[in-house]
Amino acid sequence: MIWWGLIWLGNLAGGVVTTAPERGDVMEDLKQAIHQAYTGEAKATLRLKVFAEKAREEGHPQLAKLFEVISLSEEIHARRALRLLREIKETQENLAECFESETKVAGVAYNQFIKLAESSGDKDASQYFSQSRDVEETHANLYKEAMGHLLQDRETTYYVCRVCGYVADGLLPEECPICGAKKEQFVICGDQ
Amino acid sequence: MIWWGLIWLGNLAGGVVTTAPERGDVMEDLKQAIHQAYTGEAKATLRLKVFAEKAREEGHPQLAKLFEVISLSEEIHARRALRLLREIKETQENLAECFESETKVAGVAYNQFIKLAESSGDKDASQYFSQSRDVEETHANLYKEAMGHLLQDRETTYYVCRVCGYVADGLLPEECPICGAKKEQFVICGDQ
Secondary structure, three states: OOOOHHHOOOOOOOOOOOOOOOOHHHHHHHHHHHHHHHHHHHHHHHHHHHHHHHHHHHHOOOOOOOOHHHHHHHHHHHHHHHHHHHOOOOOOOOOHHHHHHHHHHHHHHHHHHHHHHHOOOOOHHHHHHHHHHHHHHHHHHHHHHHHOOOOOOOOOOOEOOOOOOEEEEEEOOEEEEOOEHHHHEEEEEEEO | OOHHHHHHHOOOOOOOOOOOOOHHHHHHHHHHHHHHHHHHHHHHHHHHHOOOOOOOOOOOOOHHHHHHHHHHHHHHHHHHHHHHOOOOHHHHHHHHHHHHHHHHHHHHHHHHHHHHHHHHHHHHHHHHHHHHHHHHHHHHHHHHHOOOOOOOOOOOOOEOOOOOOOEEOOOOOOOOOOOOOEHHHHHEEEEO
């Protein structure tokens, strides 16, 4: 896993055992530690997938396989941490949380990121942030539909743009409405 | 994506445009913003997979599919952020980084987490941290072997324990040496 241990050491006060802290403090520190593990493992999962792609590009399929398998292992750690945090609610509540989060992420965080990227003159970053913001808005709509029980009675196939992450519901577009990628760039998803 | 926007807003100083900051500061803020996006999207990828499992358990396969597809979309965002950060090196360097990180995570971070969990009396957390520490140590060995070019000339199949993430190289164990899970709990991985 990647370098998050040192951040954790910087974040927590330390001296957990020697200073005989209050029980409430210990439980709060423990929760923070589990959350730190979840974050570190989730990042490692992702990073190792990208290392695997890189290894494959460089003609090292065995090393790619190693990165992939350790990525899966880190994913198992992250899921286990998330279960320990007991933050997973019932599905309707999870949907509502997702809708609310997407709205904030698109309307607040990504909008700030876009301003920052524009002021820096970094066009790749500007494009990344603005396309991601637009995609997060479409996620919010998908969650909203699902909260309105519109999904219950129909089977649907999704198509996901590999470039910007746009999710098309039921119909493969000729090109991505967010980033303009051709339909060949889409992956079919969710068929079982 | 999940609630990380507000953390970001708390972390960065704000006023990026109005206070005419130095260019170096803007570039540093931009890098931090991209890193924040990577972290948030990686966590969302994971969390949505767990929401999908929960939805399937509750008998909502369509909602499970929706969470899965949006998880993939967030993963695409996270990978794109990681590429923008330009932190992906050549494979040999990535391997060396992974080896070093695993060693630190097992020997420093997880050891601290274990002490904390023990002082809290939370047995589930203790078990999670100690098993994860042990698994990270085996990852370090796998990376070390790979750095010694021992992987180059052989095809291998890996088996991953779904409970604790232990990676068995080439041979399916009767039971997991880390957590004791039976062989039925292992998933075959990396065959192509």
